[in-house]
Amino acid sequence: MTIYHHAARRALPLLLATTILASAAPALAQDDPQATDDTTQADDDLHSRAADSGQITVTANGLKRLDMLAGTTAVEGLELQRNQAVQIGEVLMNQPGVSMSGFAPGASRPVLRGFSGNRVKLLIDGIGSIDASNVSDDHAVAVDPFNAERIDVLRGPAVLLYGSQAIGGAVNVIDKRIPLRLPDEPVHFDAMVGGNTVANLRQGAASIDAPLGGGFAAHIDGSYSKTGDVSVPGFTVAAPLRAELLSEADAIAATDPAFAATLRGQANQRGVLPNSGSETYSANGGIAFFNGDSNIGASLGYYDTFYGVPTRPGGEDSEPGSIGLKQWRGDLRAVLSLGDGLFDRLESRAAYSHYQHTEFEGDEPGTVFNVEGMEARAELIQAERSDWSGSTGVQYTFRHLDTEGDEKILPRNLSESIAVFALQQIPLAENLRLQLAGRYEHATVSAPDLAFDRGFSTVSGALGLTYSLPSGLDIGVNANRVARAPSPEELLVDGYHEATQTYERGDPNLRPERAVGGEVFARGRIGATDLSLTGFYNRFKGYIYEANTGTEIDDAPVYEFRQGDADYYGIEGEIDAPLLRSGGFALKSELRGSYVRAKLGNGANVPRIPPLSLFGALEGTAGAFTARGEVAWSDDQTKIAANETPTNGYTFVNASLAWRPVRGNDNVTLLLKADNLFNATGRLATSLTKDYTPLPGRNFEASVRVSF
Numbered sequence: 001m002t003i004y005h006h007a008a009r010r011a012l013p014l015l016l017a018t019t020i021l022a023s024a025a026p027a028l029a030q031d032d033p034q035a036t037d038d039t040t041q042a043d044d045d046l047h048s049r050a051a052d053s054g055q056i057t058v059t060a061n062g063l064k065r066l067d068m069l070a071g072t073t074a075v076e077g078l079e080l081q082r083n084q085a086v087q088i089g090e091v092l093m094n095q096p097g098v099s100m101s102g103f104a105p106g107a108s109r110p111v112l113r114g115f116s117g118n119r120v121k122l123l124i125d126g127i128g129s130i131d132a133s134n135v136s137d138d139h140a141v142a143v144d145p146f147n148a149e150r151i152d153v154l155r156g157p158a159v160l161l162y163g164s165q166a167i168g169g170a171v172n173v174i175d176k177r178i179p180l181r182l183p184d185e186p187v188h189f190d191a192m193v194g195g196n197t198v199a200n201l202r203q204g205a206a207s208i209d210a211p212l213g214g215g216f217a218a219h220i221d222g223s224y225s226k227t228g229d230v231s232v233p234g235f236t237v238a239a240p241l242r243a244e245l246l247s248e249a250d251a252i253a254a255t256d257p258a259f260a261a262t263l264r265g266q267a268n269q270r271g272v273l274p275n276s277g278s279e280t281y282s283a284n285g286g287i288a289f290f291n292g293d294s295n296i297g298a299s300l301g302y303y304d305t306f307y308g309v310p311t312r313p314g315g316e317d318s319e320p321g322s323i324g325l326k327q328w329r330g331d332l333r334a335v336l337s338l339g340d341g342l343f344d345r346l347e348s349r350a351a352y353s354h355y356q357h358t359e360f361e362g363d364e365p366g367t368v369f370n371v372e373g374m375e376a377r378a379e380l381i382q383a384e385r386s387d388w389s390g391s392t393g394v395q396y397t398f399r400h401l402d403t404e405g406d407e408k409i410l411p412r413n414l415s416e417s418i419a420v421f422a423l424q425q426i427p428l429a430e431n432l433r434l435q436l437a438g439r440y441e442h443a444t445v446s447a448p449d450l451a452f453d454r455g456f457s458t459v460s461g462a463l464g465l466t467y468s469l470p471s472g473l474d475i476g477v478n479a480n481r482v483a484r485a486p487s488p489e490e491l492l493v494d495g496y497h498e499a500t501q502t503y504e505r506g507d508p509n510l511r512p513e514r515a516v517g518g519e520v521f522a523r524g525r526i527g528a529t530d531l532s533l534t535g536f537y538n539r540f541k542g543y544i545y546e547a548n549t550g551t552e553i554d555d556a557p558v559y560e561f562r563q564g565d566a567d568y569y570g571i572e573g574e575i576d577a578p579l580l581r582s583g584g585f586a587l588k589s590e591l592r593g594s595y596v597r598a599k600l601g602n603g604a605n606v607p608r609i610p611p612l613s614l615f616g617a618l619e620g621t622a623g624a625f626t627a628r629g630e631v632a633w634s635d636d637q638t639k640i641a642a643n644e645t646p647t648n649g650y651t652f653v654n655a656s657l658a659w660r661p662v663r664g665n666d667n668v669t670l671l672l673k674a675d676n677l678f679n680a681t682g683r684l685a686t687s688l689t690k691d692y693t694p695l696p697g698r699n700f701e702a703s704v705r706v707s708f
Contacts, residue, residue: 071523071534073098073574076150078626081192081671081705082656084145084203086225086278086305088122088171091145094632095153096532096592097169097572099610102687102695103137103500105199105230106278106307107323111686112155113536113570114596114609115168118487118544123162123172124331130353130373131327132401134165135410135489137688138499139357139369142303142327143173144282146192146205146223150174155534155572156478156519160439160460161421163395164484167515167538176209178297178333179217179288183209194703198675198696199227199277215290219299224281229272229308233679233697236269237313240645241691245313266313273693275320278307286331293337293345303327309359310693312501315555319362321499327355344383350376359405359499366498367405374398387433390424401488409495409504411450413488417443428465435464435478443485447492454491456512458483472525479518482538486510490544490561496554500688503553504546505560513563515540533573540566545606548643557643565601570594579618590617597639607644608686611637624661630654637685645691650682652695668706675699 073095075083085091089100089108099111112120122129122141131142145151154162155169162170191206207221235242245267249260281304288297309321329351336346355371379393395418402412419441426434438461446453460483466476493506517538523531543566549558572594580587592615598606612635619628632654637647656673660666675698676682682695 071155071521071532073153073532074150075153077666078658078669078671080145080148080151081669081703082628082658082673084192084194084703086201086203086227086280088141088143088145088151088173091151092153092171094592094615094630096574096615097155097570097594097596098153099613099684099686101137102684102693103689104307104309104693105227105273105276105696106280106305107133107138107140107309109133109137109141110153110171111610112153112169112171113572113594114568114598114606114686116608116686118165118490119168119484121159121163121166121170123170124351125174125178125333125349126162126172127331127349127351127377128163128165128375128397130329130351130371130375130399131325131355132357132369132371134487135369135401136497136500136504138309138323138359138497140305140307140323140325142325142329142353142355144223144280144303145173146203146225147190147207147221147282147284148173148175160462160480160482161391161393161423161437163397163419164417164439164441164443164458164460164482167482167484175221175284176207176219176286177221177284177299177301178286178331179209179219182215182217182290183211186210188708190705190707192703192705194671194701196699196701197231198699199230201225201227201701212287216287217290218285218287220283220285222281222283226277226279228277229274230276231271231697231699232273232694233676233681234270235267236271236273236692236694237267238645238648238683238691238694241313242267248314263314273310275308275310275322276693278305280305280307288333294335296334298333299331301327301329301331303329309499310689312689313692315501319364321501322360323499324358324360325356327353329353340383342383343380345381346378347381348376348378350374361498365405367403367407367409369410370402370404372400387427388425390422392422393420395419395421399488407496407498409497410489410493411447411452413445413447413452413492415443415445415488417441417485431468433466433468435462435466437462441485445486445488445491447488450492452492452508454508456485458485458512458514469524471527473522473531474524475522477518477520479516481514481516483512483514485512486544493561496556501556502688503556503558505558507561507563510544510561510563511542513540513542513544515543515568517568528578530576531574533571535569535571537569538567540568543600543606545600547607547641550643566598566606567601568596568598568606570596585620585622587618587620590619591615605639605641605644607641608688609637609639610684610686611635611639611647611649624659624663626658626660628656628658630656634682640685647683647685647690648681650680650695651678652680652682653677667708669704671701671703671705673701675701 083091087108089110092098100108117134133139133141152172159166159170188209193204203225205223209219245263249263253260284301286299304326306324332350334348353373357369359367375397377395381391398416403410421439423437442457444455462480464478493504496503515538519536521534551558574592578588595612598609614633617630632652636649654675659670662668679698683690
């Protein structure tokens with residue numbers, strides 16, 4: 001507790017001034033609630049127009065619009081309902097440049113441009129998820145997508161403003177746990193219920209927003225989901241591993257018939273993924289005070305999930321493993337309007353998390369991960385002056401992780417960082433803009449029980465030029481130099497990890513990884529077509545990666561963190577084009593694609609990189625109905641690291657039908673959908689468990705979303 005109080009003393013000064021000033025907003029700002037409503041409505045209209053026109057919009061705290069050095073994909077409305085899932089990685093699976101870790105149906109992080117773990121920042125309204133999901137692929141993300149208003153996928157060097165973890169990008173979940181605006185109705189109610197056949201899913205979520213009078217607004221929400229074991233096509237185990245298991249069974253049949261029978265049972269398992277069910281619920285409540293363009297608010301939330309961990313085949317039958325995860329989280333937001341001067345407003349956000357992750361073998365608890373964490377940021381947002389805009393801020397993070405149990409793979413460790421950052425956009429000519437971004441961060445990692453204490457200072461920067469064509473298309477180029485300090489897990493992990501069924505080993509001598517690179521992009525609108533196309537390249541010095549050594553300790557494969565040079569390059573794009581509009585009928589097409597290639601300096605391949613993927617859709621709208629057909633194709637992945645197995649490609653065909661029965665609005669949406677109609681087998685090259693955890697088979701799902 002003393003350590004945590006020290007962290008709080010370090011973080012609170014970043015927020016104290018903003019909080020006090022925002023609390024005093026009645027004396028400093030014009031007492032006009034209507035001004036807040038009008039401003040909020042204008043922002044909402046802007047977001048809506050941006051979504052329609054293909055403009056790049058970011059709503060993370062501090063940067064309401066960010067056409068600077070970043071590309072963004074927003075998932076909201078009907079698309080969010082159509083892609084709802086228990087874990088956020090699955091929700092975003094078909095977005096350009098996005099894959100998922102796919103460790104288990106109950107645990108899946110997003111993978112952006114081939115980057116995952118410590119290179120992808122997960123945010124809730126601009127503040128980190130403050131969990132232990134980056135510690136290992138088996139750790140679920142403590143983010144509930146069911147009550148999200150929108151999920152933004154952010155890519156590019158400007159995302160580094162949110163942390164050195166964001167080299168690959170960031171995922172920002174926008175929710176209303178702290179009210180975003182004063183409701184203009186006595187009570188606003190949102191809810192969604194649904195279910196599916198592939199995992200016997202039952203889910204429901206609801207939220208209520210209400211004004212309390214005197215400029216106050218309140219919000220409460222809750223969600224619940226439960227799944228059974230997931231149905232899969234054909235054999236659960238991939239063909240090469242299945243052949244290996246059957247061969248081993250034949251070899252020992254005479255000397256150990258019981259174990260031979262176990263191996264044959266594992267090899268011939270089909271139709272269902274055993275021990276893959278999950279149960280999750282969450283609850284949040286918040287309150288905010290609005291006065292003019294200033295506001296202050298706070299929230300408290302609870303997240304709880306319990307999910308099964310599929311067993312790695314090849315061993316004796318044992319009790320199935322499972323994981324229980326609980327998080328209490330408190331959030332604070334304060335915004336102070338600064339009038340008509342150089343700065344428009346001062347924004348601050350902070351969050352505190354108490355997190356516990358328990359790994360069970362049968363009913364017996366094993367390793368327990370306890371996390372106390374805090375993140376805080378304060379940001380001065382400049383008033384726009386002739387397209388000159390930007391922000392300057394400071395960010396503080398702290399995490400105390402302690403593991404317990406017989407298989408304690410990490411020592412008690414403390415990580416802390418403080419950073420300053422800035423982003424500027426400067427007009428050079430009528431249609432030409434210069435963008436500059438920079439971040440300095442000092443991070444420390446210590447393990448008191450080992451007398452381990454290291455500090456790292458990193459500097460990141462980006463420079464970009466954007467030219468706006470008369471058609472509405474922006475073309476540009478970015479150059480960046482980024483750096484990331486090694487995480488406690490990369491430095492200190494050492495031991496057998498029951499949930500992943502691997503032996504993991506860190507390297508306490510790792511140094512910060514650095515990369516130089518850039519992007520060439522085109523995004524915006526050509527006529528009625530929305531387009532986003534980006535080519536990127538990064539050369540890493542001291543790239544940190546987890547390698548399968550090909551050795552075993554107590555029959556468990558050994559994975560260890562190593563460091564070397566690496567090259568990442570690729571392309572991603574999205575085209576949304578109208579095909580036909582006649583009377584009340586409209587038909588449009590969507591095409592998305594991404595490819596990334598990653599090689600180490602010695603010519604070997606970087607582990608677990610996604611292959612070329614393409615996604616196409618046709619969507620027709622007639623009155624209250626929207627019908628959609630999709631094809632998601634993933635290529636083979638044969639460019640694999642040492643001791644990895646190749647991954648076969650797959651093609652999923654999906655269809656959906658949405659009906660809005662209330663004429664003139666989207667207050668009620670009924671959705672029927674079918675995924676993987678041809679029951680194809682799919683495996684993720686990015687998954688540590690791909691050889692025995694395939695993607696779900698044919699699925700039929702129904703959901704209803706209401707908003708009144």
